[in-house]
Amino acid sequence: MTSKKPAPADEIRQLRDTLNDWSYRYYTLDDPAVPDAEYDRAYRRLQELEERHPDLVTADSPTQRVGDTPLDAFDEVRHAVPMLSLGNAFSDDELRDFDQRVRERLDVSGPIDYVAEPKLDGLAVSLVYENGELVRGATRGDGETGEDITANVRTIKSVPLRLRGKTPPTLLEVRGEVVMPHSGFEALNRRQQEAGQKVFANPRNAAAGSLRQLDSRITAERPLEFYAYSVARLEGEDWPDTHSGMLKRLRDLNLRVNPEIKECRGLEALLSFYHDILERRGRLDYDIDGVVYKVDRFDWQRDLGFVSRAPRWAIAHKFPAQEELTVLNDVDWQVGRTGALTPVAKLEPVQVGGVTVSNATLHNIDEIGRLDIRIGDTVVVYRAGDVIPKVVRALPERRPKDAREIHLPDECPVCGSEILRADDGVVARCTGGLICGAQRREAIKHFASRRAMDIEGLGDKLVDALVDQGLVDNVADLYRLKAEDVADLERMGEKSADNLMKALEGSKRTRLNRVLFALGILQIGEETAKALADCFGDLESIRRAPLLLFLQVPDVGREVAKAIAAFFAEDHNEKVIDDLLAAGLEPQSAGAPSRRFVDALTLGALLRGAKSLGMPLSGLGDKSLDALGRHYRTLDALLAAVERGEDDSGARAGTLEKLAEGLRADDWQARLREAEKQAAALAERAPAGGGDERPLEGQTWVLTGTLSRLTRSEAKERLESLGAKVAGSVSKSTARVVAGEAAGSKLEKAGKLGVDVMDEDAFVHFLAGHGISLPEQ
Structure with a gap:
């Protein structure tokens, strides 16, 4: 009598469960149940059945790891619980200090129970499971916001698509590290080399690059592995009492935990673990750059809390920085976006910390002189983790007779312009400004960057291509581009070109402070750009302003004021701005100077400013x-x-005689007269009344939920332009809460405290009532 053949649905379910169980044994327990050939036969059988019955394919099937169609870009993910960084200990004594602080804060005299784990040198990720099914994977990003890489993490075999067990948590957010083992890294580089493609510098770079592929089918071909190390959110079951208990629960759910993790009681056990794994570091199949220690009990973790953005209950004990000897063959001078020249050591290639180093920083010409480094010297190269390698000293006893001294070049190596030393005598800069190829290229990239003009699609490679093809010479040329010119470039096309044209058009109505930051004015960061925009009110007033007025802007000192004035005094900079305006750039601003700023432009303030700039007012x-x-x-x-x-x-x-002498020196009388004239012109345009005209001055607002017509940062920027402070939490002092879609605990707290709440429609109407427009959609 023959056995009855199972129905396709039953056989598929049985194969899926069997393969998932084998994966659990292989990846999580490190105890393979069957040979690879047996796994492969079952896998192929499942593939055959699913091809015949596509309606029976489920998202958690082992076959669904091959990747999906390429994405245009990664979506942004805001972490419900921030992915925090750790404090560091670089010596045994610093670890002893950490243990002592923990015991003192907990008022515990005996040894503390810790969990010690290797600090994996990969890419931190967050995985979210709902009712046992993987629904989202995200990078750490800046800790608050990361990128959605769900399609990519689904291709990693050690990441379960469905958690093990009949009653998984309703919600689990697990944190861990994605690494590339040494064996897989070497095989990958061999394949890359054979295919004539770029090889990776180290496993960490390979892992990070693989996870950030827009085409998840490429990620699926990369030998990536995942290790879980903590839980951020858990719903549907009780939290264990300890971190070690949580790790055991993760193993039960089929989440891989590093086998080297160990429970340690007291300081000496931690040190023993550290020195043991440091000695075995080279024999592990993955890179580690230290050890992480965590207080085991969760109630003690809660009692210890956090300092700044790091937990008091955990610390990373870093391995010693690695140094090697090599020969300095030459020095190249690189020109940065601001024209600063940086010496780069060209070294005889040497392995430092598992990475081949052939270039290293020498900081500046004064550092070269202080270290007495010469071309031909045997030098010590230092590298710690991801820190840029640097030359830390030379070995004079090995110096060859033909060693050559290193001198600052007289001319810019890129454009041939004169090189000048800054007032501090340290930084040397090219005077070529926007005509220098190095500065021009970097200036355009900065102009297009997210915190500046935020021109989506205009990345570094496209900027390089535009400059290389002669399509863009300066930032104003961006707005003269035609779609057909861009579409012909490599990796572009009609759709990408059209999207770039729309992004360029949309950027024309950018806030004034962003425009000022985008211009790349030396020493002008985002906050100084905001202060300039708030004080002067429009671009034209800033362009006309003399140096003495810039000195009155809050938090602007002498060197910064001189840099601003020098920028707007250059004819080629003025021409670029004129070209930008002619191309349709319309910087958005209050349109009028700040009354508070104008009221501060007194004769006494101008005299003090003149004195700080060198007007001779002895005594x-x-x-x-x-x-x-x-x-x-x-x-x-x-x-x-x-x-x-x-x-x-x-x-x-x-007193008057001394002042008269100062006014007669150089052209101080004319400079003061011009400053007073411009101050009077600003006063005529400033709103009437005393103090500051900004209606929200002194108020604290809170943003929560998702806004559909502007980003959180854009909303914050507009509130700040009206004088408000934007906070991250609601309190009794909160003036108003703006609530978008899916607003959560902040909205609830506002209701309990009786804080006024405004929805997005009302917020947009409120902004319009104060003359503030929204960004182009």
Whole structure:
């Protein structure tokens, strides 16, 4: 009598369960149940059945790891629980200090139970399971926001698509590390080399590059492995009492945990684990750069809490930085976006920490002189983790007779312009500005970057291609591009070109502070750009402003003010700005200067600024200058008193004479007159009334949920332009909460505290009422 053949659905279910069980034995327990050939036969049988019955294919089938169609870009993911960084210990003594702090804070005299685990040198990821099924994978990103790489993590065989067991948690967010083992890395590089493609520098780079492939089918071909090390969220079952208990639960759910992890009681056990694994480091099949220790009990973790963005209950004990000897063959001078010249050591290639190093930083010409490094020297190269390798010293006793001294070049190696030293005598810069090829290229990349003009699709490679093809010479040329020119470039096409044109058009109505930051003015960061935009109100006022007015902008010192004034004094910079405006750039701003800023432009303030810039006012302090300014109010009144030789301000005898000497020196009288003239012009345009015209000054607002018509950062930027402070949590002092879709605990807390809540429609209407427009959709 023959046995009845199972129905396709039953056989598929049986094969799927069997293969998942074998994967659990292989990856999680490190105890293979069957030979690879047996696994392969069952896998092929499942494939055959699913091809015949596609309606029976499920998302958690072992066959669904081959990757999907390529993405255009990764979506942004905001972590429900931030992925925090760890504090570091670089010596045994620093670890002893950590253990002592833990015991003192917990008021425990005996040894603490810890969990010690290798610090894997890969890419941190978050996996979210709902009712046992993998629904999302994300990179760490900046800890708050990462990238959605679900399609890619699904291809990793050690990542279960469905958790093991009949009653998995309703929600589990597990954190872990994706690494590439040495054996897989070497095989991958052999394949890359045979195919004539780029080889990877180290396993970490290979793992990171594989996980960030827009085509998950490529990721599926890469030998990646996942190790879980913590849980961020758990719902549907009780939390274990300890971190070690949580790791055991993860193993039961078929999540792989590193086999080297060990429970340790007390400091000496931690040190023993550290030195043991440091000695075995080279024999492991994956890279580690230290050990992580965590207090085992979760209630103690909660008691210890956090400092800044790192937990007090955990620390990373880093391995010693690695050094090697090699020969300095030459020095190249690289020119950065701001024209700064950086010396780069060209080395005889040497392995440092598992990475081949042929270039290393020498910092600057003064550091070269301090270390007495010469071309031909045997030097010590230092590399720690992902830190850029650097030359730390030379060995003079090995110096050859023909060793050559290193000198700063007289001309820019890129454009041939003159090289000048900055006021601090350390930084050397090319004076070529926008005509220098190195600066031009980097200036365009900075202009297009996310925090500047945020021109989507205009990445570094496309900028290089546009410059190389002669389509773009400076940032204004971006707005003269035609879709057909861009479409012909490598890796582009009509759709990509059209999208770029739309992005360029949309960027024309960018906030003024972003435009100022995008121009790449030396020493001007995002906060200084905001301050300039808030104070002057529009681009034209900033362009016309003399140096003395820039000194009155909050938090702008002498060197920064000089950099701003110098930028706008350059004809080629002014031409680029004119070209940008002619191309349709419309910087969005308040349109009027700040009343608070204008009121600060007193004669006394201008005199103090002139003194800081070198106006000879020997013996006159700021208080005396302020007193003279308050009394005479205008430069004409002050000059009239100087002419008469009569001072009725009540200042000490001789004060007016000293001031007169300063005004006669160089062109200070003309410079002060110009500054006063511009200040008066600003005052005419500033809103009436005292203080600051910003209506939300002193108020604290909170943003929560998802906004559909502008990003969280854009909403924050607009509130700040009205004077508000944007906080991350709701309290009794919160003035108002803006709630978008899927608003959560912050909205609930606002209701409990009676804080006013505004939905997105009302928020948009509120902004429009204050003359603030939304970004182009």
